[in-house]
Amino acid sequence: MFSASWTTKWLRLAATALVGLLVCAAIFSSYQVSDITTPWWSLRRSDHQDTAETEDANKDTSTEVPPSSSDVDWSRFAYTQYATDSEYLCNSVMLFEALHRLGSRADRVLMYPSHMMPNIEVEQTTTDDQRLLRKAAEQYKVRLVPVEVQHRSGDDATWADSFTKLLAFNQTQYSRVLSLDSDSTLLQSMDELFLLPDCPVALPRAYWLLPDNVLSSQVLLIQPTEHEFNRVYDAIGTAGDDDYDMEIVNNLYKDNAMILPHRSYDMLTGEFRNLGEHVHYLGNGYETWDPVAHFNEAKFLHFSDWPVPKPWHQMSDKLREEKQPACRQVEGVEKCVEREMWNDFYDDFRERRDTSETTTMMPAALAYVIDCLDMSQVADSARQCPSSYLSSEWIVLEASRTADPAYGDHKKEQPWHYVPQWDAQDVAASDRLPRA
Template sequence: MLFFSKRKLRVLVLVLGIAFLIAATTRAVIQFQLGEEVNHYNTYFSTHKDSLHDIYDPLNIKQIPYETINVLYENRVMEEGQRQKSIDWSKFAYVSYATEPEYLCNTVILFEKLKQFGTKAKLVVLVSKDLLDSENSDQIVCERLLERIREVDSEQVVIKLVDEIAKPKDSTPWNKSFTKLLVFNQTEYERIIYLDSDAALFDSMDELFFLPSYVNFAAPLTYWFISESDLQASYKERRSDNKTPVKLESVIKTLNTRAKKGQPIYNHLPSLPSSLVFRSGKIAKEITESNSLLANLFKLRRGTTSSRVKFASDIMVIKPNSLTFQKIAQLLIPNSWGQKEQYDMDLINDGLYNLKEIINSQFLLFRKLRSAFVPEVMVLPFGKYGLLTGSVRERFHHELMANDILGYKKSQDATGPSLDSLVANCKYIHYSDWPINKPWLYSSFDELKCKPKDKNEELDVEMCKTWNSILQGFWDSKHMCQA
């Protein structure tokens, strides 16, 4: 009896071993064939991009330089000037939200500045109903601030009272950040520029309303997760002659020429280096793993193996969509309640716009029917739209700020651009410099004023001076909140 048991066990082990070998071999063959297909299409789109129409590269996430965004905007404004196609600004909106009185104050500042910069788009703020509750000690303050927001422009400003979305049993400062996801449901607008209100604004961003029509979502990247080795790897991946990084100016020149002529630009846009998306650097391997039976059994957790970068959520360009919001409200938010340290940005990247999953789904659709795939996402340059105040005092981040189309380099002199010019180039800077709190939590500017560690070190002095100028701007604008 024991003999037969051992024999059966050996047979079972042998069968399992053969099954594993067959599965591993099959997987290796599939990965090899997929790798060959990936290489083929990468070459195809590189060599045929000038002649392709209505066929889009599915294997890359595209970055769009500011200069090209601006050309698209100028084209649209020119059309309106020639009365070929008027712009209905009521269909475009800047949107922010507030669940605390301090954020209402900064909304006043943002809206006042947008008005000064000449935007004609709607200015929408989503306000938690709890702020106006009679039991709220800040009710009177909030009512006064809402009146100040209305005074910015009674026709342009839209105030919407909403039920805030707070994470249960969570006492962190971010537990109400899910409320911002209501922006995806503002379907009366064709396109929205969402802005966190804890930021400094330096110019209009109307040009973002006129990104290519197929773009449903665009945002800068979380560049602060990039290391020096990541950046060098991204340069190496994009080198044209195996020695020097691709110069961005030549790419922009081609893009702008095509944009001015009304020609397709998508396949000419800079691609986000795959080394920042696929951690192994092997696209075919990770696509195969994403489509394995095991991965499909755990779809809700597929986003947990993240890329080196994600989309930031402090500024987003969105085409609101009721189906997208339905997914957020009915699936993604409830699933996030049980996840520790998962908030709005994590939900957006894991549930909606995971970079690896986007490429995976794009390529699968493209393989079935080329013309069926139309891109939906695009990466905005963080040096123009998405800096953190903390980056001003992070030396390595200065190189990132100067080369915000990742994998490509801008032509510079030996010393590179000054920190002042890099910051002056940015339109929107987020107050984020942990462990430093938001500026309104200090009673005076002197409490958080930056002091150089070494007064004899020129860059140290410059970093503090530039950082102070940004934060001083908040104090200089606080009077806007007064009645």
């Protein structure tokens, strides 16, 4: 028989072993949970990263760049835009401004009609389009690529030039390009998409067309190759009257594309008008729609509210009143969150576009006015400038003691100087602006 001391020893050993098993089980369980809940890009980390890199990678960033981004050659990747006319050129520049502001690391490429600026090496710009192109290149480090607009006559003139987007398949100097429709607002950087596993094309589904499994081409991640470009170009050449970029992408890649989650990468403004019906966007029938929370998780907001016009076109007060989201009753209290957010989307886009347009049109004339003024003496300065500039109805020169010139880098310290200001009522008449 065992003595009492041996019994005590065995009990202690058994208890120690049991505790050890429980600790191991807890660690294993924690590891499994972390694998499930950790974002996909953190699982791509290198095993050779040191502690400092790990700490830096865990820091919260607004752009959600993958933790291993310090090892990435970002020059292999690019965001692409295509502009077929002046309106969409301005939209593209706005999107590049957002990428610049959000700190995106990938290159930026703008495909534009070659007639807008035949020689991109020439520094002088004489049209608003050329000034916008120059602004994109100089301020936002955009690579300008002149192309021939891919136009196809069909039943809907709205999409007649949309094939031009597919020229992104020909940007074979990059390993991957991300094409974003410019009638949108970029809310967060999408750099993480460039690090997805290899596939010819990745894009979201057009969730608003469910249950039909249609791909959306508003966000299009491409691995450009000569083979894929030839396939796309052949499809453009044989497209039917009702076929546009979205139809071609679906015909070629419907069965073998990687699907991106639309909840992050393709939110429509129209979703805020669908009060009480969000199952297609949410992807399930049990989750509650929360306009603020779901907007905050989105990275890309696309303007789609037919028959509401695109945000750079004027919307009448009557149409806005008719089409804006209705308020809803929550426990007897009227809630208008969707209405306020939806109106803010349109107002914000319009304000940013107005800023982009005016800061682009102003310099050619204003810089000339500022340069020709001798800021030290108001009386003398007026005689040094051509009367056509000083008497133009679209500009007002105000004498000031304190303010610096409103535009340009002309910093003056004199007691008196002119501050060129635009006449707000006439600033839209861009065809009447004198050219410097």
